[in-house]
């Protein structure tokens with residue numbers, strides 16, 4: 001496949017995506033094929049996975065020829081596993097394969113104890129020989145009780161792939177209990193209702209627990225992962241979320257660990273406004289909202305949202321209190337997020353000390369040439 005000079009210079013800078021507008025001539029490659037990438041003069045730049053429908057037409061997989069992609073995939077699965085074996089500790093749940101960051105673009109595999117949950121996001125990864133090689137390698141390497149697929153119907157539509165159901169591909173087990181940092185969690189893959197923790201926060205949960213004390217408030221608690229981690233160190237923990245199903249699982253998780261935690265179903269913005277107006281105080285506050293900036297366009301609104309949350313949280317902190325504040329918006333940079341927190345502290349008349357600037361856990365490595373692989377910010381501040 002012939003690419004433009006602009007794409008050549010992107011490749012030279014290390015990026016691994018080529019957009020459709022930079023593909024000059026298409027051969028009659030099949031959707032999901034492995035193709036050779038060249039410039040107009042026939043210079044060879046490597047091999048890529050082709051998508052006939054995505055805006056990202058080519059995802060580079062090698063600077064050389066790839067005669068047998070399923071074999072290469074097997075090798076990369078082994079490498080991804082070896083890396084986790086060495087560096088991921090205190091957990092039987094982690095991300096085993098993180099797409100581009102593990103040189104397997106379009107593939108995500110998470111491990112929850114004895115169940116593997118996989119997501120296929122591109123035509124190339126959906127090809128039958130690729131699926132077969134993947135399942136066989138994962139089974140051999142990890143011997144899971146089950147391998148389940150989580151289908152994103154919207155992505156399959158965008159990739160022009162036939163619809164599929166979520167569910168087990170190998171084995172029948174659909175629920176299990178996993179343990180991270182000594183805390184136990186329910187996991188259930190049925191009905192696409194994925195439960196579990198946000199694996200990218202795993203190391204941040206443990207870090208938050210080191211600073212936590214006194215009365216704690218976990219805002220946007222989902223199934224309670226931060227709250228559960230704080231419970232050992234704190235006198236009293238309250239989790240807040242607007243999703244009742246998430247809180248029901250949070251409660252089951254608390255029971256599983258024999259912790260007493262109060263769960264409140266509420267809109268976090270309203271609750272923080274009411275609580276701070278009522279003069280409530282806490283020693284530890286965690287803020288882990290959903291991504292407010294879905295695109296660069298709504299950055300300003302997103303920053304206002306972060307500012308408001310952080311301002312209210314800081315106002316409620318007792319002297320010596322801890323704020324753990326997160327943003328998973330890729331479009332909000334660490335610098336912008338820090339600026340928001342600094343402004344919030346100023347408005348709250350608090351002098352804060354930044355003690356940790358954290359990101360994603362090590363099982364979610366970042367490819368500096370693909371900035372999209374870095375999205376999570378987690379700051380720990382002392383008030």
Ligand code: SAH
Pocket residue numbers: 197198201220221222223224225226240241242243246266267268269288289290
């Ligand atoms: N801290 C969690 C992950 C949070 S994900 C963990 O580590 O597991 C974001 C959560 O915010 C979701 O559970 C979602 O239900 C909740 N949410 C989204 N908007 C909200 C709002 N306005 N008020 C309260 N919760 C909200």
